[in-house]
Amino acid sequence: MSRKVRLGIVGFGNQGSNYAKFLTEGKVPNIELVAITDTDPGRRELIAERHPDLAVFDDYVTMLESGQVEAVVTTVPHYLHPQMGIQALERGIHVLIEKPAGVYTKQVRELNEFAASKPDLTFAIMFNQRTNPLFRRLKEIVSSGEIGAIRRTNWIITTWYRPQAYYNQSAWRATWGGEGGGVLVNQAPHNLDLWQWICGVPKSVFAKAAFGFRRDIAVEDEVTVVVDYGDGATGTFTTATHELVGTDRFEITGDKGKIVVTDSQTAVVTRYRRSEQEINVSIPTEDIWKMTRDEFDPNEYYTHETVEFDSAWGGQHATVFENFAANILDGSPLIAPGSDGILGVRLANAIHLSAWTGKEVPMDFDEDEFLGLLNKKIAEEGKFPQRA
Amino acid sequence: MSRKVRLGIVGFGNQGSNYAKFLTEGKVPNIELVAITDTDPGRRELIAERHPDLAVFDDYVTMLESGQVEAVVTTVPHYLHPQMGIQALERGIHVLIEKPAGVYTKQVRELNEFAASKPDLTFAIMFNQRTNPLFRRLKEIVSSGEIGAIRRTNWIITTWYRPQAYYNQSAWRATWGGEGGGVLVNQAPHNLDLWQWICGVPKSVFAKAAFGFRRDIAVEDEVTVVVDYGDGATGTFTTATHELVGTDRFEITGDKGKIVVTDSQTAVVTRYRRSEQEINVSIPTEDIWKMTRDEFDPNEYYTHETVEFDSAWGGQHATVFENFAANILDGSPLIAPGSDGILGVRLANAIHLSAWTGKEVPMDFDEDEFLGLLNKKIAEEGKFPQRA
Numbered sequence: 001m002s003r004k005v006r007l008g009i010v011g012f013g014n015q016g017s018n019y020a021k022f023l024t025e026g027k028v029p030n031i032e033l034v035a036i037t038d039t040d041p042g043r044r045e046l047i048a049e050r051h052p053d054l055a056v057f058d059d060y061v062t063m064l065e066s067g068q069v070e071a072v073v074t075t076v077p078h079y080l081h082p083q084m085g086i087q088a089l090e091r092g093i094h095v096l097i098e099k100p101a102g103v104y105t106k107q108v109r110e111l112n113e114f115a116a117s118k119p120d121l122t123f124a125i126m127f128n129q130r131t132n133p134l135f136r137r138l139k140e141i142v143s144s145g146e147i148g149a150i151r152r153t154n155w156i157i158t159t160w161y162r163p164q165a166y167y168n169q170s171a172w173r174a175t176w177g178g179e180g181g182g183v184l185v186n187q188a189p190h191n192l193d194l195w196q197w198i199c200g201v202p203k204s205v206f207a208k209a210a211f212g213f214r215r216d217i218a219v220e221d222e223v224t225v226v227v228d229y230g231d232g233a234t235g236t237f238t239t240a241t242h243e244l245v246g247t248d249r250f251e252i253t254g255d256k257g258k259i260v261v262t263d264s265q266t267a268v269v270t271r272y273r274r275s276e277q278e279i280n281v282s283i284p285t286e287d288i289w290k291m292t293r294d295e296f297d298p299n300e301y302y303t304h305e306t307v308e309f310d311s312a313w314g315g316q317h318a319t320v321f322e323n324f325a326a327n328i329l330d331g332s333p334l335i336a337p338g339s340d341g342i343l344g345v346r347l348a349n350a351i352h353l354s355a356w357t358g359k360e361v362p363m364d365f366d367e368d369e370f371l372g373l374l375n376k377k378i379a380e381e382g383k384f385p386q387r388a
Numbered sequence: 389m390s391r392k393v394r395l396g397i398v399g400f401g402n403q404g405s406n407y408a409k410f411l412t413e414g415k416v417p418n419i420e421l422v423a424i425t426d427t428d429p430g431r432r433e434l435i436a437e438r439h440p441d442l443a444v445f446d447d448y449v450t451m452l453e454s455g456q457v458e459a460v461v462t463t464v465p466h467y468l469h470p471q472m473g474i475q476a477l478e479r480g481i482h483v484l485i486e487k488p489a490g491v492y493t494k495q496v497r498e499l500n501e502f503a504a505s506k507p508d509l510t511f512a513i514m515f516n517q518r519t520n521p522l523f524r525r526l527k528e529i530v531s532s533g534e535i536g537a538i539r540r541t542n543w544i545i546t547t548w549y550r551p552q553a554y555y556n557q558s559a560w561r562a563t564w565g566g567e568g569g570g571v572l573v574n575q576a577p578h579n580l581d582l583w584q585w586i587c588g589v590p591k592s593v594f595a596k597a598a599f600g601f602r603r604d605i606a607v608e609d610e611v612t613v614v615v616d617y618g619d620g621a622t623g624t625f626t627t628a629t630h631e632l633v634g635t636d637r638f639e640i641t642g643d644k645g646k647i648v649v650t651d652s653q654t655a656v657v658t659r660y661r662r663s664e665q666e667i668n669v670s671i672p673t674e675d676i677w678k679m680t681r682d683e684f685d686p687n688e689y690y691t692h693e694t695v696e697f698d699s700a701w702g703g704q705h706a707t708v709f710e711n712f713a714a715n716i717l718d719g720s721p722l723i724a725p726g727s728d729g730i731l732g733v734r735l736a737n738a739i740h741l742s743a744w745t746g747k748e749v750p751m752d753f754d755e756d757e758f759l760g761l762l763n764k765k766i767a768e769e770g771k772f773p774q775r776a
Contacts, residue, residue, distance in 0.1 A: 014677070151602070152610070155641070156542060163685075171434040206594050206748075210620035214539065214643075214665065222540070224622045226614050232598035234612045236624050238542065242765065244667060244686055245646055245658045251544070255602075270633045277602065280404060283551040289402065298549075298632055309399060350424055358748055360594075 005094075005325040008035040008069035010084060012043045015098065016075035017050075019317065024051055027318045032324040036065045039177050060084060064091045069370035071095065071122070071328060073321075077172050078185055079103050079387065082111035085123070085338070089115055094122040096324045100189040101125055101179030101341025103372060104387070105349055106367045108342045121145050122322045123338035129190040130197065131323075134264060134309035139198045141259065141269065148255030148275060153199045153235035153297070158222075159246030159263075160239060161299055167217050174217035176377040177384020182219030184209075188239045191307035192344040193336075194266055195237060201343060202227035202235065214242035225351050228360075243298060257302070263306040269305045270302045277375035393482075393713040396423040396457035398448050400431045403486065404463035405438075407705065410669035412439055415706045418713040425451045448472060448632035452479045459484065459510070459716060461709075465560050466573055467491050467775065470499035473511070473726070477503055483511040484712045488577040489513055489729025491568030491736055492775070494755045495731045503726055512712045516704035517578045518585065518724050519711075522652060522697040526640070527736060529647065529657065536643030536663055541587045545729045547634030547651075548575035548627060555605050560570060561746035562605035564765040565772020566720055570607030572597075572736040576627045580732040581724075583625060587640060589731060590615035590623065592750045602630035613739055616748075645690070655695045662689075 016036070023033040034056035036047050047056050057063040064087060066074070071094035073220065074084045082102040102108040117124040129135055141147060160183060162167050172178025179185060181362050184192070196202075205227050209220040220267040222240035229235065240246070250261040259272040272279060279301050290296045319335075326332035346363060349370050354361040375386040397404050404424070409419040423443035424735070435444050445451040451459065453523070459482035462472045470490040476483040488498040503511040517523055529535060536669045548571060559565025567573060570579070584590075588720060593615050597608040609630035617623065637651040645659040660667060663695050667689050707723075712718035734751060737758050742749040744761050763774040 103579070112401070151630075152612070152626070154544060157425045158641075161684075163668045166676045167670060169673075206614065208614055208616060208622045210622070213620040214668070222620070222622075224540070224614055224624060226594065226596055226612055226624075229404065229598055232601040232610065234596045234598070234610075236612060236626065238540070238615075238624065240540070242539070242668070243641060243646070244664050244689060247648070249637070251635060253546075253631060257578045258631070260635070272632060276630065276632050280551045280602070280630070283553060285557075288551065288557070290634060296549075296563045299630060357612065360746060 003329060004030055004032040005328050006034045006068065006070050007031050008037065008063050008072045009033065009075060010037045010072055011040040011075040011328045012047050012068075013038055013075060014112045017046075020047075020051060021077065022318060022319070028321045028325065030329060031158060031321055033290070035063050035066070035068050035162070042174065052193075061087060064088055064093050069093060070255065071084060071324070073126070077178060078180055079178075083108040085111045086114045086199075088131070089121050089123065092121065094324075096124045096126060096321070096326050097337070097338060097341065098126050099341065100185050100345050100348065101304045102345055103185060103344050104367070104371050105342060106371055107387070108345050109367075112342055119200040120381075122175045122327045122334070123343040124320070124327065124334050126188065126317065126320055127193050127336035128320045129194055131319040132264070132309070134261070134267060134307075135194050135198065137307065137309075138259060138261065138267065142198050142252065142254075145256075146271065147252065147257035147259060147269075150199055150229065150233050150252065150254050151253065152196065152253045155191060155195055155236070155250040156245040157188065157191050157246045157250070158238065158240040159248045161244060161257055162187070162215070162241040164215055169213055174215075174219050175383060176218055176374065176381045179219070180346065180374065181352060182217060182221055182222060183239050183241050184223055184351060187241060188223070189344045189348070191237070191239065192347045193333050193340070195235075196343050196347060197340075198234065200229060202347075202363060203230045204228045204360050206360040207351040207353050207354040218353070218377075223351060223355070232387045238263045248291065256340070265309050267307045269307060271305070272302045274301075280297050315324055389715060390419055390718065392420040393716050394422045394456065394458045395419050396425065396451050396460045397421065398451070398460055399463035399465060400424055400426040402437050402461060403684075405434075405550070407461065408439060409639065410550055410706060411709070416709040416713065417707055418717060421455050423451050423454070431592050445735065449475060452476055452481050452730045459712070460481060461514070462486055465566060466568055470495040473499045474502045477506045477509050477511065480509065482712075482716050483726070484512045484514060484709070485726060486514050487581070487729065488573055488733050489565040489726070490733055491573060491758050492755070493730060494732050495775070497755075498725045500730055510712060510715045510722070512708070512715065512722050513724045513726045513729040514705065514708055515578065515581050515724035515728070516708045517582055519704045519707040520652070520693075520697070522649070523582050523586065525697075526649065526655065527645060527696065529585050530640065530642075533644075534659065535640065535645035535647060536659075538587055538617065538621050538640065538642050540621060540716065541583065541636040541639065543579060543583055543624070544626045544635045545579050545638070546626065546628040546631040547636045548629045549632060549634055550629040551574070551604070552603055555603055559771070562603075562607050563771060564606055564762065564769045565774075566763065569736065569740060570599075570605060570609055571629050572611060572625050572739060575629060576611070577732045577736070579627065581627070581728070583623075584731050584735060585728075587623065590735075590751060591618045591741050592616045592727060592748050593735065594748040595742040597739065597740040606765075608743070611739060611743070624694045653697050655697075657693045657695060658690050659693070660690045673728060674683075678713070698711045714727060
């Protein structure tokens, strides 16, 4: 069982170089990093310097066809993920794509359809936050029905602070043509995935997005969303990159309880002793006036549990790599199947579409309408080619 | 200066009987309660029993014309506030209306216009929460510009728990024809007023309202709203009456700081040392990577202050009465001028209109469209007359 998966990394930017570091340090026992591709000569020199034992490629397909790698991870601009995923799978190479799976659902759907035709190959996505013990526990509590049917969810996650210098780092960042959006496609994909993974996929979306609101960028640095889950259940989601002291507060309310998570570390879980609907009809009339005077103590009706988790930055990425390799080696179930990547992209697209049109958008929106409007933004920007 | 205002109360329900109690106990030094009107014989017996020294009327106009009262407070179903306000002012009687000022802006506008024609009479509204030291302090901080231009506001206020028995108390409650709505017109008017009083009036509204969601009522027991203040600034507001363990969390984010209020008691005020826009362009490139790894400590950029306030239930109503009487006696400025009542009604109407139509609604929506749709609900309900 000591066989290791021979992995190649595509892209030696921030994320790729970080992965190379911890993979060569042996942080992931079932992976051997063997090759890295980067199209930039300066970065290839850097690879040779830092990792003299690794094969270095200037072209992705050449690495795929070299016979040296059996799996790849794609740390490249988002638009390229679907096409690179398909190119790898076509050549019998397992693929771990970075989040987001792509920029628009049409391209991600093509990737998913292609991957479905290669069931023997492993196709996963770097939703590292799904390995966070806190979010795994939330998923368990909600899925088990412990807090009942969801009535409402609210997540304010504005801790993604990014100053202007961050945006000025590279020409593709925070552009329509190079990146395909702002906070929705770069920082918040984790949250868009977790929100839906834990609370379910909504039916429709209304959103306000502020483009270049407090940063000198073309794309959104703030978004506020209302979703409708059907049957009266709703949710809100707010994210931003311009808030120096951000908020991270996630609340899930159900028929039998409630969870409030602060700073993605502390969860207060309230469990009602009976369902709220049963309690509702049992409360005596004489308690009502107390209630309107804040003299009502509902403690007899519920319990509280506070669960603390450590923040586990970095380790989470290693866990996803290990799970990816384990799936290749022995078929262990994937924490984040690649096909799940479309969920966050679809939600991000629906949010953009609603913000652009000023209307509520169903989750089965017209993919071509979205792509048409995105291409219009790309054309107006005039820096990158339109997408098909 | 020991003269007292001779006050009459209209309505001896929950609120009216409570006011009668603390006014006869002398809690408001510049008011003498002299009369109470109620149309219900049983309640008039109760008045005679509890307050044998007071004049008792079965008809509002008779009390107004009795020469015994110089001011009245209207604790009656919401629809009646505007017409009673006008009837009092017509007869030279000062009026303190209960919140909400009415159910639809058209009737409240008529009241405001009439009141404007009687500048010598005092016209006030029972926005008792405006006297809450916490909210006064928030208003001061925001108005003074201490936290800069508002970027975003979020208020989740789901602590208005009301069981079914509450709704079953009277036939008019939680009906379209008798009350004109649910949580928006009964519990949340305070919050709708405070939100706009402190953060300003939005330009447009998109809302989801859940009608009879977790209570057996025709009207809304839950509402989620997104507002647009213009120039990219937005806000959200969520309220509900079915949440056993409710949330009360109010967040205001500005260019120079942020306020987070918990349970309407504790405010954490963050003040940036410079405006965020100045800090933004000064953060060095080398700090960016730290930031994406949560290793960035922004403490050098801001200060925190935690301000604790006591909850002051009841006393707030007395303060509004005292201020109302002081305005009559010596012209002291009103904390809550009656004409401000339209702000909350307009926002509540816009929320209903958006929820009914599924569209974003400007704050200068068509009043007749709103009233037409409300009358349609009243007709479908078939219990009360339509309104004009």
